Amino acid sequence: MKIGILGAGNMGGTLGRLWAEAGHDILFGVRDPHSAKARRLSDAAGFEPRFGSFAAAAAHGETVLAAVPWEATEGVLRQAGDLSGKVLIDCTNPILPDLSGLAIGHTTSAAEEIARWAPHAHVVKCFNTVGAGALSDARYGDHSASVFVCSDHPLAKETASQLAESLGFEPIDAGPLIEARYIEPLALLWIHLAIRGKFGSKIAVKLLRR
Ligand SMILES: NC(=O)c1ccc[n+]([C@@H]2O[C@H](COP(=O)([O-])OP(=O)(O)OC[C@H]3O[C@@H](n4cnc5c(N)ncnc54)[C@H](OP(=O)(O)O)[C@@H]3O)[C@@H](O)[C@H]2O)c1
Helix, strand or coil: CEEEEECCCHHHHHHHHHHHHCCCEEEEECCCCCCHHHHHHHHCCCCCCCEECHHHHHHHCCEEEECCCHHHHHHHHHHHCCCCCCEEEECCCCECCCCCCECCCCCCCHHHHHHHHCCCCEEEECCCCCCHHHCCCCEECCEECEEEEEECCHHHHHHHHHHHHHCCCEEEEEECHHHHHHHHHHHHHHHHHHHCCCCCCCCCCCCCCC
16 A cells, blocks of 8 residues: 655654555655654664655555644645545644643544544544554554544545554544544553553553453
């Protein structure tokens, strides 16, 4: 699959590298291909990332991943241009810079705002509750870590779920995009447990059923 990735940091860089290793055709959209984060990605053993503008990455991908800080997301999507008909995976979290809370919530979510900024894209929330450091190994003993997937577009849900499953995660269909209002706060809990609770960045969320 052709995937354009907006951002080449912890999330975009790691997911892009893992998907490239799985055979997908990846183009990273970045503001500066020589930034420290982009260089770190280029230095990863056995990986030769391709970089372009946000618009080039968006044009390249039948699926596009938004993986930039929340405060940069609207501007980056504007630079990305027309995303009509494309699956737009949103892994962002609208977290305040000091990690103390969410910049938006309750009555909207990052995912719903992104759907407003990219009105003809098929937005799907996914991967926002997984730490970048855990992306390359979704196994926890007998369990696969869960990722919550919500969207108003069935094909977008299917695409994100398959991409998550291909990395070993268990995708959980959480319903329509509005459910992002409840999935995004879960990411903040994850952050507080990982950092303040000292559980560390390899923790993951699992939905148990019987
Ligand atoms: N890190 C995690 O474990 C994690 C987990 C789940 C979700 N998330 C969410 O995923 C998103 C990305 O997080 P991350 O940890 O990957 O961030 P990151 O490592 O800081 O990478 C951010 C990327 O966005 C670019 N960027 C930053 N500010 C920009 C701006 N103003 N205009 C254009 N590009 C800009 C950076 O480019 P430069 O290299 O040029 O700075 C970099 O490529 C965030 O919304 C975050 O909340 C993160």
